[in-house]
Amino acid sequence: MSVKPNPVVFIHGLWLHATSWNPWVEHFQRAGYEASAPGWPGVPDTVLEARAHPETIADHGIDDVIEHYTAALASLPAAPILVGHSFGGMIAEKLLGLDLAAAAVAIDAAQIKGVLPLPLSALHSTLPVFRNPANKHRAVSLTPEQFRYGFGNAVTPGESDQLHDQWAIPAPGRPLFEAAAANFSLHSPAAVNTHNDHRGPLLLVMGGQDRTVPEAITTATLKQYRHSSAVTELLEFEDRGHSLTIDHGWTEVADAVLVWLDKHGL
Template sequence: MSSSTIVFLTGAYVSHACWDQWQSFFQEKGYNTMAPPWPGKDADTETLRRRHPDKHLSAVTMDDVVNHYTSIIQKLPEKPILIGHSFGGLFTQVLLNRGYAAGAVAIHAVPPQGVFPYELNFLKSNLPTLGFFSSLDKTYLMPFKKWQFSFTNGMSLEQQKKGYEQLVIPESKRAARGGLTKAAYVDFSKPHPPLLLLAGTDDQCIPEHLCRRVHKSYRDRNSVTEYVVNKRNHFVLGLPGWQKDAQFIYNWLQTH
């Protein structure tokens, strides 16, 4: 893959600081990297929590986020490699489909429109942030108990608390709901640059079964669409040994 630029795309619920170590890893490999925050999230975790419930952030839609990333990408000197996690993995697929990437990696990604997420653990993890039973004008802050179930299952209480304190921020329900609309549209039959989809056997937020259904939806046989499953929960970016996943992705990028 010819691009020397990587744009990391952050998912819902957490700060873009989740990419700090990953940026350092890929910079040491010679890449130029960036992890732009969403609109309304350009601050540290503590500041964003103090704003909750945040009317400015609650107004942000998925289209706003994708358009924000698009404007950043269009200013770059080359098409970048996109690496996204969770909701950021959906943005990655949408932007790849629209022709804005030299290649892409979607890590435990929210599914594009048309792959309906009926898996029970997905619904338990994500229904509250869709805002069907609460005001869309108030942001959603994931409770610690939900964090334990959806992101950090299987980890020690100390690790769970540390991750929660460092990363969890308020979320826009409007943006989350956009994942069910045409904003999340991907043409699965369209040829595309290389795409790697990663899934985790222990992920309760984005279950492996759901990721597998997304992979099977891609239909262009001349495009590289690879699917890899590891024993991971949804906190894959911050798990002990995250370097192994980063190295795997680096090797994959060199291959393609």
């Protein structure tokens, strides 16, 4: 099988380690893509190390993450296809808007500047961070119960607890505080160039049962792109929650992404 011209880079979000993308990396490699999943700045190489050293993860904001991935993408032989989940989806959107990628897939992506809906379930999912203003400069972990609410509500409690044990790590609070203040900040790091007519295609994917990024946020994100002539499409998995990239049904999502890439000749 010949290797596809554009490599694929997977970008994780808050509370999941980069290695949670390993099954996707292997799946895309079998489909002919060069694929990788670099972690956020400060995130150690393993889940256990990340849990043992939350201080290395703490206090990295959106701009730090963008700078980190911009440097990583610069070393690639061709413009990459970005696949991001949650805050990783928002990072993928931002990098695509900066013309640093050939295409992007944003799965249950965190809200960008201009998105106004804030459903109560989303607020509840992020309460472990927002309950203490000092968490802006810390890395915060989720308990299994909190993970079940925000990630694993569409799978069995047993599977949710297994996913938490396998992949969950502390997450920096700063990006959440930055996103929450985005619509009150003139130069918010959560701003995305949604008017770019020359960028590559974008696929927004949403889980219909997602509590952390409810569909109201994703549909409002889609509206932010209405003034761009570039391809922007939406795909919904009605019965899936925020764990859709890591739970037992991840291959359904991954295969849908591969079909979409093939449709656009990527």
